[in-house]
Amino acid sequence: MRNLATVYWRALVQRKRLLGTVFLWxxxxxxxxxxxxxxxxxxxxxxFGRKWLPPNLTLDWYRWAVTVANIPRILANTLIIAAIAVTISTLIALPTGWALGRRKVRGKELLTSIILLPRMIPPIAYALGVAQIFYRLHLVDKYLGVGLAHVAICAPYATLVLSSTFQALDDRVLEASAVCGANQLRTFFHVTLPMVLPGILSSIIFTFTTSYNELTLTLMTYGPHTITLPVRTYLAVGEGYWEVTSAMSMILVIPSFFVLFMIQREIAPEKLVGGFKGV
Amino acid sequence: MSDAPSRRQNLITLLLLSPGLAGFFGLFFYPMLVTLERSLHPEGQTQGWTLENYAVLFRDSDFSRVILLTFFLAISSTLLSIALSVPLALLLRRKPAGHRLLRMTVLVPITVPGLIGAFGLLLFWGSRGWFNLSMMPLLGRTEPIQVNYTLVGLVIFYVWHYFSYTATTTLSTLEGLDPAIEEAATVAGATPSQVLRHVVIPLIMPGILSGSVLSFMAAFGAFSIPLVTGGSLRPLAVSIYKQIEVFTPARWSAASAMAAVMATLQVIFLAIYMRVLRRPTA
Known part of the structure; x- marks a missing residue:
């Protein structure tokens, strides 16, 4: 009797595990x-039609994307704009992140949440204003203009990453360097810089991906000369040539998977959720 | 004399903070003010003040439908995200085979551009996609099940894209939990389901809550997903964009008024989020 109950219980437990496995996969x-x-x-x-897999393989759609949709030129636009956005965001975030991470600032928590506000408010809300300002300044359809618009969402994120990087710097190591007779310059180049470099690098990679993927702010500030990959992909979805669109999407998705891989290896994912939002 | 150096320190701090503040005011605060100002001008003009743009919104039954749709999508996808995230987190905590891959999978939707996710979902759930290929023989249907561009479809796509916030925070709260507490409950004679209901769930509630407010806020501001997969269903962010894209001349004032409503709501949600986050655990 008891044996039978054990058997049933085991079966149930096993089925439960099976249920869990099925759910997960x-x-x-x-x-x-x-x-x-x-x-x-x-x-x-x-x-076409009801087939699970494509009957033939081809690289034609990539060729089409290159020749017809002019992807190399659009990719160049995207990279130039991302470079501008990354440069400006990093220049903003280095001093600001240092102040927030290393210095006494009154109302630090409030200040941090104010700086992060652009990541929490849907970009379309301020993209309207950005577009109107940029029309007046003749920044629409300029690399600098679109890049600058991207800074609105890239800079808060860079600041968040860098301030936590700088905060994690161990004072004792810096003191040890001073005790050992290194002057400030030497300490900076041989101790501080190597310690913060990974943080700066990951900030650059994240801001780059944010700008590379950004759609909303680009839609409001782009023009015929500054079409980026996300905008082109969005337009292509509407045009209905879904094979070519897929080829474009494959190019568009590369940096994101790289970032994903990096998040998993280097950083605790839960720290990212507060600030990282791929709209 | 004594406060001179500290004043100098304060000045340096302010100087260091100034680029961040300049970026915030130049690229966020001032644009928000411009949006607000534009919403108070009559349509097509840059002078004169009026509240007509807002009055139109509140008279217009279309706009109340938009707001209703936005709230419905955000709330339903948040609830479904919680329903998905809690069992997912409980299962992942046991570190089953392949849990590293599964953890990475949780982050895919918020890392990859929403645009691509939306496009892939359209292909998967479309009339010739894998969903219909497997469901049609299974249910004995000859007509494909229409998912794309429907309300149900949008809810599925929203959950796909926005559950990550809830799942990540739930999982990290769960992993921060001391196993000794559960052991104590088990030793005291609680069954596994009792432990779950009376010990684990209440303890991870703060994590679930803060994650779901994040999911909710992100879903409320959703743009790429409904832009591509919504069809004629247009939640708030898409409606704002359509005022600019569809109409010639673009209806800037109407769009700005909608954007002002949206930003106000979002700030309220943010205040709630701060509250939830700050509430002492346990």
Whole structure:
């Protein structure tokens, strides 16, 4: 009698585990299948009707994306704009992050949340204002203009990352360097800089990806000369050539997967959620 | 004499903070003011003051439908995100096979541009996508199930994109939990389900709450997902953009009035979030 109960109990436990496993991998498929389909769509030929997989493979859609949709030029635009946004954001975030992370600031918490506000308010709300200001300043459809618009969401994020990097600097190490007779310059180059460099690098990578992916602010400030990859992809979805759109999406998604890989290895993901929002 | 150096220190601090503040005021605060100012001008003009733009919004039944849709999508996707995140976090905590990959999967939707996610979802749930390919023979249907551009579809896509916030905070709160507490409850004679209901869930509630407010706020401001997958269903952010994109000349004042309403609501949610975050745990 007792044996039977144990058997049943074991079976139940095992089924429960099975249930959990099924749940987890259904979840996995639910999240990842859209990307698998995009990937297949971008290399599939004659994939019409009710077929699970494309019957033939081709690289034609990538060729089309390059020749017809002019992707190299658009990619260059995107990279130039991202470089501008990253440079300005880093220049803003270095001193501001240092002050927030290392110095006594009155009302630090309030100040930090004010600086992070642009990441919490939907960009469309201030993109309207940015567009109107930039029209007046003739910054619309200029690399600098679009890059500057991206700074609105990139700078808060860079500041967040850098201030926590600087905060984590150990005073004792700096003191030790001074005790050992290094002057301030030497301490800076041989102790401080190597310690904060990974933080600065990850800030650059994150701001780069944010700018590279940004759609809302670009839609309000772009023009024929400053079409970026997300805008082109958005337009292509509307045009309906979904094979070529898939090829574009594959190019657009590369930095994000790189970042994803990095987050998983280097940083605790929960720290990112507060500030990181890919709208 | 004694406060001279500290005043100098304060000045240096202010100087260091100034680029960040300049960026904030130049690229966020001033644009918000411009938006607010524009919303108070008559349509198509840059002079004269009026509240007509807001009056139109509140008279207009379209706008109340937009607000209703936005709230419905944000609330329903948040609730479903919680329903998904809690079991997910409980399962992931046990570190099953492949949990590293699954953890990375949780972050995919907020790291990858929403645009691509939306496009992939359209392909997957479309009439010839894998969803219909597997469901049609299963349910014995000859007509594909329409998911794209419907309300149900939008809710699914919202959950897909915005559950990450809830899941990540829930998981991190759960992992911060001391296993000794659960052991104590088990030793005291509680069954696993009792431990879950009376010990674990109440303890991780702050994490679930703060994560779901984040999900809610993100879903409320959703742009790319409904822009691509919404069709004629246009929540607030998309409606604002359509005022500029669809109409010639663009309806800046109407768009600005909507944006002002949206920003106000979002600030209120943010205040709630700060409250939730600050509430002492336990």
């Amino acid at each position: 259904t979840f996995f498929l639910w999240i990842t299948t859209p990307f698998m389909i995009i990937m297949l769509k971008s290399v599939g030929r004659n994939w």
